[in-house]
Amino acid sequence: MPFSSFLNEKRDYLKELVSCLKKHFSYVSVLGTDVKSKRIVVNRNTSSVGEDSLSECGFVVKMHDGKAFSEYSFDTLDCSPQALADRILESVSVSSALATIECPVPRDEKDKRDFIRESDFEDYSDKALLEYATGLKDELLALDEHVLNAFVLIAPYTVDKLFISENRELSQHFGWCNGYELLVYRDEKIVQVREGENSHLLKDVLAGLPRHKDKLLDKAKHLVKAKPITPGVYDIITDPSITGLIAHEAFGHGVEMDQFVKDRALAKKFMNDYVASPVCNMRDGAAATLSAASYFFDDDGVLAGDTQIIKEGVLVSGISDLVSASELGTPPTGNGRRESFKRKAYTRMTNTFFEAGKDKVEDMIASVKHGYMLFETNNGMEDPKNWQIQCTAEYGIEIVDGKLTENYVAPVVISGSVPELLKSITMVSDRVTIEGSGGCGKGYKEWVRVSDGGPVLKARGKLA
Template sequence: MPFSEYLDSMREDCRGLVAELGQYFDYVSILGTDVRATVYRADRKLSMVREGAGECGFVIKMHSGRSFYEYSCDSIEGDKKALAAKIAGSVKIAGELTERQIKTREVADTPMKKDFSRENDFADYTDSFLLGVCKKISDDLAAKDEKVLNAIGMIQPFTVSKLFVTKNRELAQYYGWVNSYAIVIYNDGKMVQARRIDGAGSISEAVGKTLDSLDKVIDLARHLTKATPIKPGVYDVITDSSITGLIAHEAFGHGVEMDQFVKDRAMAKHCVGQYVASPITNMHDGAAAAYSVASYFFDDDGVLAHDTQIIKDGILVAGLSDLASATQLGTDPTGNGRRDNYRRKAYSRMTNTFFSPGTDKLEDMIKSIKHGYMLFETNNGMEDPKNWQIQCTAEYGIEIVDGKLTENYVSPVVMSGSVPELLKSISMISDTFEVHGSGYCGKGYKEWVRVSDGGPNLKVRVKLG
């Protein structure tokens, strides 16, 4: 499926509304979105083919030469003069709040006209085939072990079309992504859930990975039934790439979102140019930094995708900004302005966030630990960029004794503590690299966007509980 026909037909309407709103505001941009998603799912009792979380609408961003205004709506068709007047009226401010409006620098409107597109194989597959694959995943999982209570196969492809128009700029982009899931609920005296999530730009790749992993899902479920709580303490830990990504994202990434800098909500603001991690550590973020779920061509402020190096050889060198924070800080936006959907505000957000690979071999890293754990699979995490405390939960860990992985599983495992202590404790980094594109990220407890994170294996020392 190519770029949205509807958005393509709205280019002239966008230009007309930008011109009319130019009577009221110094800078006007319009972002049109047309996101289509489908959910295919089957378990032992239920099946489903339906639309997923899509959207189709417009958000108009305006700058008065002083501060920002936004208006979200479903349509911009019709009388542009009347619509412009309605929009200007809808963002009026009461009383003395007008005097409290922030003063930022002017917004640059650099000329550019370009259409971007990344092809996919979604049109090659029928609804019937994809639901059939979900049923196969469910059937195959259930057939592997009688202790499987339920088995779920799920495939979720989505496509994104976005049109961005200002007085001097007109950008369009189209791309897609798909996630594929295999999940079992398993009971062997203790009920557990084990899962595998794969992501890719093509259905063939994502589904192929999932179908190849079903034995591992069952094996994990069997081990989790035997898992015990971890004894709280400080341990030497090896992270798998998923947990590496969780650390990159939660422990550090949120702290370099530069809308937090303007609010004095991030310790990192005061640490640019300083060591924040061990000198062997390098970290990046950017829609152009890796190919994954957040690999768009331009952000929701119309800024082209970047590859931003955040940490270079242990030193914090750069943050991530959206248009609003960059105009307040006097910096150039880094292509990190993202919205939950067209109804919501743009903030500085991460995209694909990861630590760069090192030179160590994973087996050497494990051998180097007398007693500790290797942690696997992100459950969730919560940021605290102001005070640099972390809470990251791994689905499970495997005990390491005398340099060898044992059969002792612990679950769940919560990492907590101080971010600088954690990052400065990185002593070994593997030469492997994987980014996982199946996650969602919130800002506080809202504003969900799709993100990826990952990297190599890390050896760290951290508090587990």
């Protein structure tokens, strides 16, 4: 699929707009976005196909003159660039009495490039996807008499973005697809169990989803019998999604450098100190792997990065957007992201994961006298200032004398001190899995697509 014809047609207009605003600001950039998304959902009773809520088309201008930054989001180009520039100047004006930051003007190095990552979404018609989803749904419903309902969801989206400043002109086109299947199962009580597949290729998602059928049913059968865990401190083995959740909540948010500017992150004080066990290595970056947050340049026009955050247990780097990097005098890492063109860019995670170690999963489980293996991210919450953590796993399986049992517990909340948890990691498996279907908020808003993951970890944690 070629790059957005709409954005292509507007290049000259946007350059003219930048030129008009440059008379008033030292730094001006404009980001144009054209996102197309689709959502196909079927279940026992209903089906739907249509555009998903991710779809958007609009622009955001960013301006800076050594003091506060200004932004204006809009979606119509119904007047001349000069008239729009005048409207923007009026809209973002502030009282001269207001105290503002003072900040160096971001560098605007020359670069002109077009990036494309092909996907295969156009190979599949809505009809074909609906037939696929309906067939899979029927297979799921037929698995067992206790299956009340089955849902299949397929959601591909393509992102086209155009970034223009005085010296830079970048465009990117890429796509991603999430697929889910969910069973509603009743045997005395009701449980919902899910599995997912995601890729930049629909063919991978469609091939992957049916492979989870047996696992879904087995999980449902165990979870209807799951008991609450007896709260306490246990040896834990984390599956890659829980490993990723820990990476994301424990240290991902804590090294977002806009929090450094606000003195909101304890990590600022611990740079180059041990914050985790020496077997831990952690990275973040849109260019660090191919997953849901793999773009070519961020929403500030900074090329995608691959940042080592923890190296052998030592905190070595944070991640930043253009504004926080300018304020801190550090190079931006390509982590400036917006929920949409309507929202502000903040420092955000992309693909965040622990790196592989050397241990075998079976040896890790065998090393646990009594503990739990934890599975599937439910949600988590960061606390970058105070290094507390709360991560919820959908379920856990008890380990006794080095063996997984049939005793399931659900849900399981891991909480406690971040350094205590990370320093307790003693074993790291030799394979990494990254799941690209998550969403991440900053506080309780500003949702962006992220991925996280890593190897299987052995640690010690407080569970409830």
